[in-house]
Amino acid sequence: MIELHVNGEAHRLDVAPETPLLYVLRDDLKLNGAKFGCGMGQCGACTVLVDGRPVFSCLFPVSSVGARPVRTVESLGTVERPGPLQKAFIDHQAVQCGYCIAGMIMRAQALLETVAHPSEQQIREHMSPNLCRCGTHMRILAAIREVAAQGRLPGAGPQKVSA
Amino acid sequence: MKRSDAPIDQGRRAFLAGSGLMVSFALLGSWRAFAGQENTLGATILAPDLPGDLKIEPVLDAWIKIDARGVTVCSGKVELGTGVRTALWQVAADQLAMPLERFTFVTADTALTPDEGYTAGSHTMADGGTAIYHAAAQVRQMLLDAAAAKLGVPARELALHDGVIVAADGRQLTYEQAAEGVDLHQRAKPVSPDSDPSTFRYIGHAIPRVDIPAKVTGGAAYVQDMRLEGMLHARVVRPPDASAQLESVDTRAVEAMPGVVKVVRDGNYLAVLAEREWQAVQAMRALREAARWRSTRRYPGNDTIHAALKALPQRIYVTTREGNGPVRQSQHAAPDAAPAAPSPATLSVGFGKQYVIHGSIGPSCAVAVYRDGMLTVWTHTQGVFPLRAGLAEWLGLPKDKLRCIHVEGAGCYGHNGADDAAADAALLAFRTPGRPVRVQWMRDQEAAWEPLGPAMLTELEAFADEAGQLQAWRHALWSTPHNERIVNAGRLIPARLLARPVASAPSAPIPQPEGDADRNAVPLYRIPSVRVDMHFVTEMPFRTSAMRSLGGHINVVTIESAMDELAERFGQDPVAYRLRHLDDARAREVIQRAADRFGWNGGQALPDGHGVGFAFSQYKNLMGYCAIALEVKLDKQARSVQIVRAVAAVDCGQIVNPDGLRNQIEGGIVQSSSWTLYEQVLIGEGGVRSVDWSSYPILRFPQAPVAIDVQMIDRPGHAFLGAAEIAQGPTAAALVNAIKRITGHRPLHLPLARQDSPLFA
Structure with a gap:
């Protein structure tokens, strides 16, 4: 059994230890946010936060997570109460097909929790691991910029403490 | 409000429609x-x-x-x-x-x-x-x-x-x-x-789009997110190339793996079904290791593909437009003698384009269940009805026992692996009655097995009089098909792999005026004599099919390069030179709007390494109008080309959703710049070699344009003209034109700016 802390909840799961975190999130916890894109850490569609840092969940063995908290896009808000980045992505309509977007939001979240007012170049370099094929880059950048202008985003807070 | 259904001007429509009897070969767009x-x-x-x-x-x-x-x-x-x-x-x-x-x-x-x-x-x-x-x-x-x-x-x-x-x-x-x-x-x-x-x-x-809130909050939005009761996870093992034959495979060890329900082997078709997804992935890997294949052919490489296209079996489709009248298309088994050129060509230019992939971020996926004699398939196909017809023919089911339901997948940009993955799910569910089956392709399978966007070659000769007025235009192009859609079961890859394979239906191009490889090859410009020879290569070294804008991407590059070269030859501004050859008021307006908004001025002073480019096309000569002006920065040391600013002016008839239109044009510019600057499928003797994002790099955030400005001309009461593909050609052509201005040399091979590009020498 593996104990996993996801979006503020503890889970005990009967999964093979080498299973990539992505499959546990999607199949065992039935979370849709993290997506399978390449399975090789080259596209970022599977990006989630482990202890506040963006990771490629398609490569990250679930057994390596340990007690560190995992956060997915589901932790940031809901349709009724979207979080700041989710709201900015909606306001900017920063989606075409949207398949990459949950990963985009999580990678941006990691930046905005650690850097207040990142520069344009910092944002672009930070987002570089994540691919968008529809060409929605201009809007994704605009949405991130808007939230960045409001100052640093609060982290997960208590989750980190409990870890 | 009276409203025209014709996506072209009334006068022109009547003119074209009235000429129907003169057409020598099917020459019918959606408007007639x-x-x-x-x-x-x-x-x-x-x-x-x-x-x-x-x-x-x-x-x-x-x-x-x-x-x-x-x-x-x-x-x-x-x-x-x-x-x-x-x-x-x-x-x-x-x-x-x-x-x-x-x-x-x-x-x-x-x-x-x-x-x-x-x-x-x-x-x-x-x-x-x-x-x-x-x-x-x-x-x-x-x-x-x-x-x-x-x-x-x-x-x-x-x-x-x-x-x-x-x-x-x-x-x-x-x-x-x-x-x-x-x-x-x-x-x-x-x-x-x-x-x-x-x-x-x-x-x-x-x-605001109705689908976006769920997509940014982790709601179930895609076929990949479906979880049906009792659902099995399947993975396929594809041959190393399209010619490979399965010599042997020992499936016993795989069948004994945890969670594996069964291994399906039928001819060259291999798949595994497991209770859990990660078990299916591991079993797929083991099965791939266990399979022994024998390839029966060798493939051309990136250096030889264009020569190969000229040598392979082909049919010729000739499109002519005389006296700026209607276009006519005819088919020939072999090249005929081209009509004598009026004089030595004023300008000759030609381009080579490599194979490209659609490259959906989410590899293809489908879910199917066969229960009580009814097969239901959830799929991100572009066409549920043609898919159903293909599956029904293949599996021997009456159409009313087959239901195909569209559920979104990742963006496809044309004919990608969606239909083939749906066929995988349908076959595996059909052979596993009662249990839903979810098939998810891996990245390398999508990259190697999706129908590619065709490699192409163009050769253009333009003839102008002494004042620079265009008189004649001869455009030849070589390409494999752009429209291998599901017209029979054999168009589905799994149907070709079974021990009793189904052959693909013969290839046929989309006729003019919509066009196939020759899409947008007839310039909208006023030219008394135009002839386009499409060499439709029927033997495909690599399976190809529809990808946004089809041949329009490279044809517009070719046409708009010629217009820039001719303008330069005759000492004219490229925008003015285009306007001089255009009668269509809507075409003229988007060009003027883009030029004005951009502050187009042929002689503008720019920083070192910067250049501007302009291009225009009306998609298929009957849909949305798009003119693009952009400024590009070439940094040889950083080996980078970046769009500093782009202005697009578009007329898509009556605009339904202005923000949606803007989103499509911005996306079209970014996507086309990625194709044009970076993208080529690596091919070699063994087939497709680029099966990940490292060997097939696409545009990433640091390379994205600095700014894009979209100017939209609304036409209330006019027909809807569509938007998703209209920026692909003009963006590419404007990039090529800008690079010519920076370096003084016109790059003639796409992609332009890979790390080993001569541009950075």
Whole structure:
């Protein structure tokens, strides 16, 4: 059994230890946010936060997570109460097909929790691991910029403490 | 409001239509059709006199149903990530005078919706949107007439308000009440009641897309997110290349792996089904290791593919336009003697393009279940009806025992692995009755097995008089097919791999004026004599099919390069030179708007390494107009090319959702710049070698343009023209033109800016 802390909840799961975190999130916890894109850490569609840092969940063995908290896009808000980045992505309509977007939001979240007012170049370099094929880059950048202008985003807070 | 269904100017339409008898070969776009004929998207025309896709489904209640549950509007088109679901819904809402949230909107399901063929070619608003626009207006009028009879007042005294019909005396009827006794099962009329655009609350407004909130919060939004009770996870093992034969495979060890339910082996077809997804992935890897293949052919490489295209078996399709009249197309088995050139060419230019991939971020996926004799497939295909026909033929099922339901996947940009993955799921579910099966392709499978965007070669000769006025134009191009859609079971890869394979139907190009590899090869410019020779290569070294803009991407690069070179030759500004050869007022307006907004000035002073480029095309010469001006920065040391700013001016007829249109144009510019600057499939003796994002790099954030400005010209009352593919050609051509201005040399091979590009030497 593996104990996993996801979006503020503890889970005990009967999964093979080498299973990539992505499959546990999607199949065992039935979370849709993290997506399978390449399975090789080259596209970022599977990006989630482990202890506040963006990771490629398609490569990250679930057994390596340990007690560190995992956060997915589901932790940031809901349709009724979207979080700041989710709201900015909606306001900017920063989606075409949207398949990459949950990963985009999580990678941006990691930046905005650690850097207040990142520069344009910092944002672009930070987002570089994540691919968008529809060409929605201009809007994704605009949405991130808007939230960045409001100052640093609060982290997960208590989750980190409990870890 | 009177409204034209023709996506081209009335005068020109009449002119082209009147010339129909002179056409020597099928020369029919979506705007003109005969009963019984198939349109370019695979649907059969039943009523040529009706607007839009009412031509292929003329009965009103196929589109709009009203019963006790309320109002339901159905579309055979699908959401591919371009926002059309919302846009179509907007059209229905205004024409029915109902708020969006007050009625149900259903898309592409073979059991529920009209058969509109494929969602492709920027046709969705032009054909599907037009059908809903008219069907809804006609149903609205029928409801008003019925309410008038029920209330005993003239229809003109009734008002429509939020789905309720209100009489002057305050009495009300809901649509459901008004519809009682009304038979919507009747043929639509060619002419619809007028609508007043000033009353539109949705059409022309930037309505937020209905699908976005779920997509940014982790809601179930894609076929990949489906989890059915008892669902098995399947993975396929594909041959190392299309020619490879399975010599041997010992499946026993794989069958003994944890969770494995079964291994399917049939000819060259291999798959594994497991209880859990990660178990299926591990079993797939083991199965791949266990399989022994023998390849039976060698493939051309990136250096030899263009020579190979010239040498392979081909048919020639010749399109001519004389005296700026109608285009005519004819087919030849072999090259005929080209008519004598009027004089030595003023300019010769040609381009080579490599194979490209659609490269959906989410590899193809499908879910299927075979239960009680009924096979149901959930798929992100572009065409549920053609897919159903192909699967029915393959599996020997009657069509009514097969249901294909569209569920979104990642953006596809054309014919990717969607249909093949659906065939995988259908086959595996058919052979595992009672349990749903989810098939998810891996990245390398998508990259190696999706139909590629064709490698192409163009050669152009332009002839101008001494004043620079164009007189003649000879454009030749070589390409494999751009339209290998599912017209038979053999177009599905799994059907070719079984021990009893099904052969693919013979290839046929989409005829002019829409065109195939020769899409947009006929310039819109005024030229007395135009001839385009399409060398349609029928033996494909690599399977190719539709990818956004088809041959339009490289043809517009070729045409617009020639226009720039000619302008330079005659000492003229490139924008002025284009305008000098254009009569179409809408074409002239987008060019002027882009130039004005950009501050176009041929002699403008720019920083070192910067250059500007301009390009224009009207998509297929009959859909959306797009002109692009951009400034590019070439940094040799950093080995980078970046768009500093781009201005696009577009005219897509009546705009349904301005923000949706802007999103599509921005996306088109970014996507096309990625194709044009970086993308090529690596090919070699063993076949496709680039099977990940490292060997097939695409644009990443640091390379994205600094700024894009989209200028939209709205045409209320005019036909919807479509948007998703119109920026691909002009963006590429403007990039090539800008690089010529920076370096003094015109790059003639795409992609332009890979790390080993001579551009950085």
